[in-house]
Amino acid sequence: MLSALFSVGALLSSTVHAIPLSETTLYPRQSSLVDCLNQAQVPIKSSTDSDYSTYSEDFNLRLTYKPAAITLPTTTDQVSAAVNCAVSNNVKVQARSGGHGYGSYALGGQDGSLVVDLENFNAINVDSSTNVATVGGGVRLGNLALGIYQQGGRALPHGTCPGVGIGGHFLHGGYGHDSRHWGLALDTIVGLDVVLANGSSVHATSTQYPDVYNAMRGAGDMFGIATTFYLQTQAAPSQLVNFLISIPAALNDVETATSAFMKLQDFALNSDLVDNNLSFGIYTTGTDFSITGWYFGDLSHFQSEIQPAMLNGFPAPASADVSSKDWTDSLLFIEGGSPPGPLQEPTTGYNQHAVFYAKSLVAQNSNPLSEDAVRSYWTYVTGPGRSQPAGSWFSIINLYGGRDSKINSPPDNTAAYSDRDALWVFQNYASAPDVGTYSQSQTDFIAGLNTAITNVQTDGNFGAYLNYQDPLLTPQQASDLYYGADLAAKLATYKKELDPKCVFWNPQAICPSS
Numbered sequence: 001m002l003s004a005l006f007s008v009g010a011l012l013s014s015t016v017h018a019i020p021l022s023e024t025t026l027y028p029r030q031s032s033l034v035d036c037l038n039q040a041q042v043p044i045k046s047s048t049d050s051d052y053s054t055y056s057e058d059f060n061l062r063l064t065y066k067p068a069a070i071t072l073p074t075t076t077d078q079v080s081a082a083v084n085c086a087v088s089n090n091v092k093v094q095a096r097s098g099g100h101g102y103g104s105y106a107l108g109g110q111d112g113s114l115v116v117d118l119e120n121f122n123a124i125n126v127d128s129s130t131n132v133a134t135v136g137g138g139v140r141l142g143n144l145a146l147g148i149y150q151q152g153g154r155a156l157p158h159g160t161c162p163g164v165g166i167g168g169h170f171l172h173g174g175y176g177h178d179s180r181h182w183g184l185a186l187d188t189i190v191g192l193d194v195v196l197a198n199g200s201s202v203h204a205t206s207t208q209y210p211d212v213y214n215a216m217r218g219a220g221d222m223f224g225i226a227t228t229f230y231l232q233t234q235a236a237p238s239q240l241v242n243f244l245i246s247i248p249a250a251l252n253d254v255e256t257a258t259s260a261f262m263k264l265q266d267f268a269l270n271s272d273l274v275d276n277n278l279s280f281g282i283y284t285t286g287t288d289f290s291i292t293g294w295y296f297g298d299l300s301h302f303q304s305e306i307q308p309a310m311l312n313g314f315p316a317p318a319s320a321d322v323s324s325k326d327w328t329d330s331l332l333f334i335e336g337g338s339p340p341g342p343l344q345e346p347t348t349g350y351n352q353h354a355v356f357y358a359k360s361l362v363a364q365n366s367n368p369l370s371e372d373a374v375r376s377y378w379t380y381v382t383g384p385g386r387s388q389p390a391g392s393w394f395s396i397i398n399l400y401g402g403r404d405s406k407i408n409s410p411p412d413n414t415a416a417y418s419d420r421d422a423l424w425v426f427q428n429y430a431s432a433p434d435v436g437t438y439s440q441s442q443t444d445f446i447a448g449l450n451t452a453i454t455n456v457q458t459d460g461n462f463g464a465y466l467n468y469q470d471p472l473l474t475p476q477q478a479s480d481l482y483y484g485a486d487l488a489a490k491l492a493t494y495k496k497e498l499d500p501k502c503v504f505w506n507p508q509a510i511c512p513s514s
Contacts, residue, residue, distance in 0.1 A: 029089055030068045033114065036085035037069060042078045045070040054351075055117065056107065058096075059163075062355045062438050063104035063471060070115040076193065076201050076227050079116055083225070083503065084199040086114040092505040095225040098140050098165020099350070102358050103471035105221065105506040106168070113505070118167065121227055122347045126151035132190060135229045139166045140350070142343035145331055148233055155236035155327060157182040159467075160335045162343045163352050166229060171220030172466040173417060175398060175407075175425070177279040177294040177334050182234055183406040186217050186417055191230035194223075197499035201227070215494040218416025218466075219483070222491070222509045223498055236327040241295035241302045242334065243280075243322040249315035250289045256315065257289075257378040262371055263313035268402035268423070269368065273306050276406050280310070281398035286385030294334065299324045355438045356431035360468035361450050363424040364461055365401040365408065373457035380452035388445055393430040395449060400425050416491055418484045419463055426450075427468050443472070471507065478508035 030046075037044045045055045046069045055070045068091055071082045086093045092113045096106035107115055121136030124147030133148050133156070142162025148154040157178040159169055174185020182188070191205045194212055204212040215223045250257050261282075268274055280293030291310070295302045303322060311317070325333060331343060363369050381395065400407050401423035408420050419425070428449040430442035454462055464470065464481035473481065479488040492510050495502070502511035 029091070030112070033085055033089040033091055034069055036088060037071060037082060040078070040081035040085060042082050042085070043072040043074065045072065056115075057353065058104040058107050059098075059100045059353055060102060060104050060356055061353050062357065062432075065104060065107040065109065065113070066111045067107055067115045068112045070117055072117050072120060074120045076195065079195045079225055079227055080199045080201055082114065082116050083195055083197065087197070087199070087501070087503055093225075093503050094221065094506060095137070095167060095504075096165070097138055097167025098163060098169075100161070100164045101168050102356075102467075102469040103506070103508075105469065105471075105508075109471070109506040109508075116225055118165075118225075118227065119348055119350075124148060124151075126154055126233060128152055131233045131235075133229075133231045133233050135166060135231055137167050137225070137227045137229065138347075140164060140345040140347075141166065141169065142345045143347070146328070146343050149236055149327060153236050153327075154233035156185065156188055156231055156233055158185045160331075162335065163345050163350060167226060168221065169467060170229060170231075171216055171226060172218060173419070174467070175400065175465075177281070177292075178296075179407050180279045180399065180402075180405045181276045181294075181296050183410070184417070186415060187406075187410060188231045188233070189217055189229060190232050192216055192226050193228035195225040195227060197224070197501065197503040211494055212498065214414070215416050215491065215498065218418075218487075219491055219510075221506060222495060222504050224504065237296060239299075239324045239326060240330045241297065241299050241322065242325050242330050243295070243302070243307070243320070244290060244292045244333075245307075245311065245320045245322070246288070246290045246318045247311075247314050247316075248287065248289050248318055251284070251287065251378070251382055252315070254375060254378050254382060257382070258371060258375040260313040260315075261369075261374050261378070264310065265368055265374075265423075267310055267312070268399055269365070271309060271403070273309050274402055275404040278306060279399065281396055283394060283396050284381060285391070285394050286381050286388065292334070292336075294330065354431050355436065356429060357438070357443045357446055357472075358427060358429040358468050359446050359450050359470050360428070360465040361424075361426040361453060362400075362419050362422050362463035362465055363426075363453075364421045364463075365423040366421050367459070367461055368423055369453070369460075370457045373453045373460070376452045376456045377449070380448055384445060384448060388430075388442070389433070391433060392442065393428075393445065395429070396427045398425050398427075399423070412487075416483070416487060416494075418482065418487045419465065422463075425465050426453075427465075469508075473508060475508050475510070479510060482508075 073079045094108045096117045118138035121138040123136045126133045158176045170185040277296040432438040466482045
C-alpha cells in the first residue's frame, strides 16, 4: 500500500540539470552515458552521429531539443539497461513512441535527456480466443488499425492521424469518433509491460501492480516506459454511417452561430435520439464550418431522424456527404486527408513535421457552455479569427459527453484520467504555412480562443486535455488543468513511491522536490 498523500505543491518543484551539448563534442557526463549504453550493448544515436539530426527531430519543429543520446532498443532488457545508464549518470529519461507530442516532450522537453525510441517495438498480434491485441510500444495508429483489422476484423477506439504513436495517445486518453461508442483508447488497456525507474520490468494489470497500471493509464509519461500494450479489441462494424456536413452560413453572423450551437448542445444533452452510437465534432477556421462524425446504425434512420434533429437551428448546408462505408473506408474518411490516406505508415524513417502551437479546453457535462460564453467565442472566431492568414489556424470542438457516452461511464478512480465529466473538448491550433516561420501573434491568437470562453464563463470549471499538450503551462497549471487537485495528489504519491528521483521527467511532470 502506498503511503499517505503528500502536498502537491511541495512535490511539483524539481531542479533539473541538463547536459550542455554541442553537435560534435561529447561532454563528460554525456560521454559517460554513451559509454554505459555501449557497454550494455544498447543501440544508440548520439550527437556525433551523422544521422543524429534526423532522429532528434520531433513532429513539432517549433520546439527543438538536443538529447544526450537517443537509444533504439530492440528488447525490453535493452530498455531497462538504458534507464539504468541514465540513472547512474543523473540524466532524465523520456520514451518516444511516435514523437507527435505537441510539446516535443518525447525529446525530453530540454537539452540533455535520454530518449528511448521504441520504433523497433512494432509487432501486432491478436489472440483469436480473447480478442486481446498484443501491441508493441512503437506502433503508429494507422498500422495498428490495419494490423488488428487484418487479424479477424477487429477494431479499437483511437484518433484519426495514422502517424501518431500508440504510447502517448493511449496512455493519456486517446479520443476517436468511436470513443462515445467504445470508450477512450485508454479504456481498452487491460495490461502493460512497463520498465520502471529502477530498471525493472513488470506486467501491470488491475490485479498485478495495480498502482503502476492506474498511474500509467492517464499519466504514463511520468511513470515508466510501456514496451507492450494489451488491448481489448472490438468487432469492427461491417458498415458505418459517415457524415461531413458543410455549413459556412452558420458563421454569417454571431447570433446565428450562437443560437445554432446552443441548440446543438441541448440536442447532445437531452435528445432521445442521442446515444453512444452517435459521434460528431465541429471544425471551423473562421470562414469554414462543418460537422463531421460517425453513426453506428442504419443510414436511413440517420438521414430521416437524427440528421434533421442535429442540424435544427442551423442554416441550410452548402453540402452534405452522408454515406455508409466499411470499416477501413470509414477510417480513411474520418482522417480527413485530401485525398484520404493511406493508413499504412513506415516503421522507420517517419518524416512528417509541422510548426505549430495548440491549446485545449474541456467543458463539463455538469456545467455546459453558457450562451454568453458561446457568443463570445463565435465573436472572436468571426472577428480576430478572420484577420489571421488563411489556413493558419483551426478549431475542433468534439463531443465527448452528452447522453449515453462511454467516455464518461468508467468511475473516476479507475485510471489517472480526470475528464470523465467532459462534454466538449476544444482543440485550438495555429501553424506556420509549409513548415515556415511561426509568429508569436499566432500563439496570442490561440490563447484568445480559450479566454473568449473562460473570461466570460468564470465558473465553468474548465480543464485541458493532455494529448493536446500546451508547453506554455507551468507545472502547477498543467497539474490543475490536466488532472485536478485530487488526482494530482494521488499521482504525487505514486511518483514518490515509483520514481522518487524523477527519472521520467518533462517540464510539466509532477516530481518530488529536490
